[in-house]
Amino acid sequence: MRRWLLPMALIALLLGLWQIACSTGAIADALSLEDYLVPSPTEIATALWENRGLLAENAWVTLREILFGIAAALVVGVGFAVFMHRWQVLRDAAYPLVVASQTIPIVVISPILVVWFGYGLTAKIVIVALICFFPITVNTLDGLRSVDPESVKMMRSLGASPWQRFWRAEAPAALPSLFTGVKIAVVVAPIGAVFAEWSGSSSGLGHLIQSDTAYYLVARQFATVVVLSALALILIGLVALAERRVVTWR
C-alpha cells in the first residue's frame, strides 16, 4: 500500500503545482512565453483524450518498431553472447568491439541507417536493435560466465556433454541476467524508436512529436510523451511479469 501510495501522492502534488503554475501563468511569464505554449495537466489530459485515435494509431507504429527491434536484438545478442561464451578467442576478439559499439551515439548514425535501409520499418528495427544489443549481449554473457566452476566440474563428472552443461547449468543460470538486459533494453528501445522516426518517417509517436512542433501543438506533444512513457512502463511490467514466471527459483 505504502509502496503505491507515496509515489502517487508525490505525482498528485507535482501535477497540482504544475496546474497552479499554469493557471496563474507563472511558468509562461517566467519564460516570457505565450500561455498556449505551456499547457497545464488538464489541457494535456484533454489533448490525450481528444487525440486518442491518432495517438493509438501512432503508438501502434512505434510499438511495432520497439518489439521487432528488441526481438532482433534478443536473437542476435543472445546468440552472440553464447558464441562468445563458448569460444574464448571470439570473446577476446569481439568483446572490445561490443563495448565500442555502445559509444557510437545512435542519434548520429540513425540518419545514415535511414539512408541505407529506407523510410520503412527495416531502418527502425535496425536502430532499435542496435541500441538494445549492448545491454542484452553484455548481461547475457555475464550471466553465462557467472556459473560456479564447481558446478561445471560436477556436471562433467556426471557425464554431461558441453551442450548438456550449457542447457542444464549455464543457460538457466544466465536467465536472471538476461532479464536484466531485456529490462534495460525495453527502457532504451523507445528512445531508439523516436530517434529512428526523427531521422525519417511518416508515422509513429516520434514523428508526431516532430511534426507537431511546426504547429506549436505543445499540449499534444506532451500527450504523446505521456503515451511513450506509458508504453515503456507497460513493457517493463510485462518483462518483470515474464521474469517472475520463468525464474521461479529466486
Place this chain on the structure above:
Amino acid sequence: MRQDTRVKLEIAGVGHSYGDLRTLSSLTLAGEAHEVIGLVGPSGCGKSTLLELICGLQEPTEGTIAIDGGSAAEARLDRCALMPQRDLLLPWYPAIDNAALALRNQGMKRAEARAEAAALFDRFGLGGFEAARPAELSGGMRQRVAFLRTLIAGKPVLALDEPFASLDAITRAEMQEWLAAALRADPRTTVLVTHDVEEALYLCDRVAVMSARPGQIVAELSAPHPRAEDRDGAVTDPEFVSAREKALRVLREGLR
C-alpha cells in the same frame, strides 16, 4: 548404464602442480574393490585436487591413476563420480531432476529418469520431496539428494569431497550413519575426503593421512569398525578411540 562396481583403484607415484605451486608429490595409494578409503590431512594439502585427478577432471603432472586398469582421463571420467563439497544442486530443478541429472546426461528420457530416481527417494529418506526445489530442503536433505545424484550415475568409484562439512554436528552424525547404511546397501569403491578424523574412521575401511603441501601419504590406518550399524557404540569403543588418537598424532606430526 550401471557398470560393474567391483573395481580397483590404483594411484602410483602421482605428482601434481598448478604452475609453480606443487600440490601433490609421489603419492601412492591403492584401493580394493568396494573399499572405502578416507583421506585426511591439513587444509590445502591437495585432497580435493587428488579427488579431481581420480575423477579424470584433471591429469596428474607425474605418475598414473588407474580405475579398473584404465588410466586415461576419459576412462576415469567414465568410471568415477564426484560429489563436491557444496551440494551444488541446480536451483531451477526439483529434487527429483537434480537426482536424475546423470541419467538425463546419459540420454534417458525425463519420465524414465525420474521413475528410476523416485524409486530411491524413500530409501534415502527423501520420500514426498520429489517435487521440492533445493531451496525448500534442509541441509541434510540437500546432501542426500547430492549423494543420490552421485550414486545414480552408476559409476563404480565414488569420490566424496567433505560431503558433510557444511552440516551441524547432530545432522552430521545422522548423515554419517545414513551414508554408512547407503554404502552397506550399495557398496562402491569410494574415496572420502574429510577434515574429521572420527568421520573418516567410522565411514572408511582404511584412512590415509596426508602431509602438508605438497601432499603425500604419511600413514595408513585401518579402521576398527567400518560403517558399524551402531555408530555411537563404534565411536566410543576403546579400539576406535585409540585409532583416532593415533591418527590425530600422525596428522599433527605431518604438520610440523
